[in-house]
Amino acid sequence: MTKAMIDTTLQSLDTRSRDIFRYIVDSYLRDGEPVGSRNLSRMLSASLSPATIRNVMSDLEQLGLIYAPHISAGRLPTQKGLRFFVDAFMEIGDLSxxxxxxxxxxxxxxxxxxxxxxxxxxxxxxxxxxxxxxxxxxxxxNETSLKHVEFIQLEPTRALAVMVSQNGDVENRVFELPPGVTVSQLHQASNFLNAHIQGRTLAEAKIEINRIKDETRAALDALSQDLIERGLAVWAGAESGVPGRTxxxxxxxxxxxxxxxxxxxxxxxxxxxxxxxxxxxxxxxxxxxxxxxxxxxxxxxxxxxxxxxxxxxxxxxxxxxxxxxxxxxxxxxxxxxxxxxxxxxxxxxxxxxxxxxxxx
Structure with a gap:
């Protein structure tokens, strides 16, 4: 709720309405059960009849703060009522x-x-x-600096990419291999990456590999280049469908x-x-x-x-x-x-x- 909405709702509640509303919410947060007018009349310090409390509860329902889950049942706070309670009344405690x-x-x-x-x-x-x-x-x-990357073939069309960061964290990802990749090409791609990414974050490594594209093309065949791109994409969040977010x-x-x-x-x-x-x-x-x-x-x-x-x-x-x-x-x-x-x-x-x- 916005501050204006909170202020408007507060102004529409007198002291009696606020007390009854807080008792209903407190009871719900404690027990999860609806509270009826008869129980409220016993709980409140002021001497209020069940009929008076029912009238107040009707007003609170009109404001959308409470509702009756069943006919003739007690009342529970609505989602709007809970939000209003949290924003307007709740006193945040402190840890001991x-x-x-x-x-x-x-x-x-x-x-x-x-x-x-x-x-x-x-x-x-x-x-x-x-x-x-x-x-x-x-x-x-993880945006820590990288230490080592390795590609390990699991099946003819699947491999495990292992990334080790400078602080010792290890992440593993399985990714699809392009057709025809050999174990030798996996080692070649791993060695090329390790020569250029050590000490860089993943984002910095991607920039560096992109910068040396011409060198990459001269040093590696097409399949090995594809491996490098797929290996980096595994950690770069391309599979999430949300550009720039991992x-x-x-x-x-x-x-x-x-x-x-x-x-x-x-x-x-x-x-x-x-x-x-x-x-x-x-x-x-x-x-x-x-x-x-x-x-x-x-x-x-x-x-x-x-x-x-x-x-x-x-x-x-x-x-x-x-x-x-x-x-x-x-x-x-x-x-x-x-x-x-x-x-x-x-x-x-x-x-x-x-x-x-x-x-x-």
């Missing part, structure tokens, strides 16, 4: 010193002497455990948390949509785009996030940055719309800060 030390220790322990992917996997697992949702980390394409790797831990207390077939179908969304390369690119659009933590509720709109899930996400302050990935928590936003936001924010410090 003990929680900060625990996150520091776990991230640093997982990053000490280990690969970046291991550190990010552990961060995803940690967020899952702390939030009881699914921890999600997107590792954008999908990277997505790490999800704690999916089983999302299955807890799920019994209705409709909820199971929503989760199936979510799990399908998490497997798509386009989804990974969209996730990084979402994180890049803001400087800190962002909250997406239900269909506000097109990536997970079919599943109706909520996402709390923050970017993490390298030593040059470039956004190189994102991390967060995904789960049902009744996530404990006030607790999860500072948790995601601080974990992103710790990861960023580790990458400097």
């Amino acid at each position: 010193d003990e929680e900060r030390r625990a996150i520091d220790a776990q991230v640093k322990a997982s990053g000490s002497g280990a690969s970046l992917e291991h550190m990010l996997t552990e961060a995803s697992q940690m967020l899952s455990g702390l939030s009881r949702g699914a921890g999600l980390v997107l590792a954008a394409k 999908p990277g790797r997505i790490i999800v831990r704690g999916r089983s948390n999302l299955l807890e207390n799920v019994t209705a077939q409709a909820d199971i179908d929503l989760l199936r949509h979510l799990f399908d969304d998490l497997e798509t390369q386009d989804g990974m690119i969209q996730l990084l785009d979402l994180a890049e659009q803001g400087s800190g933590v962002r909250i997406f509720i239900g269909s506000e996030n097109k990536l997970f709109s079919l599943s109706g899930s909520s996402l709390v996400v923050a970017p993490y940055r390298d030593k040059d302050q470039r956004v190189v990935g994102a991390l967060g928590v995904i789960g049902p719309t009744r996530l404990n936003y006030a607790r999860i936001v500072p948790m995601v924010d601080y974990t992103a800060q710790v990861i960023s410090r580790m990458l400097r």
Whole structure:
């Protein structure tokens, strides 16, 4: 919601309406159950009759903030109501010193002497455990300097491309070979690349190979040239269909948390949509785009996030940055719309800060 929309909605609510609305949302975030007027009359400190509360709830429904899931049932917040609550009323908590030390220790322990992917996997697992949702980390394409590239033939028409970076990370990709490629040509292409890419990032390597095209044509036959182009394209994100964007790797831990207390077939179908969304390369690119659009933590509720709109899930996400302050990935928590936003936001924010410090 825009600030103007929030202000307009706030002005239309008196103190009584605000209290009742907050109780409905708080109850939903805590229990996931609708709240009726009789229960609200017992919960509120002011002496309000169920009939008075029903009148207020009717007004809140007219504003689109709450709805009745069944006839004669209690009320639940709508997606618009949740967004309004988050923007207008929610008080973001802060992590305790003990929680900060625990996150520091776990991230640093997982990053000490280990690969970046291991550190990010552990961060995803940690967020899952702390939030009881699914921890999600997107590792954008690695832009560290390259050390070695090798092509290994698997079948007559398929090969494994292995890229080793200066910091020890290893990435493998399978790609299609042009017809007629020999093992000797694979070695020739590997050796040529290694002579020109060492110490360069992937983007710099592509520029360099393009710069020396004439030299390449003189040194290599047509098949070997094709191999080099295909090998670089494997890591360059050409297969994603999004020019200039590389999908990277997505790490999800704690999916089983999302299955807890799920019994209705409709909820199971929503989760199936979510799990399908998490497997798509386009989804990974969209996730990084979402994180890049803001400087800190962002909250997406239900269909506000097109990536997970079919599943109706909520996402709390923050970017993490390298030593040059470039956004190189994102991390967060995904789960049902009744996530404990006030607790999860500072948790995601601080974990992103710790990861960023580790990458400097």
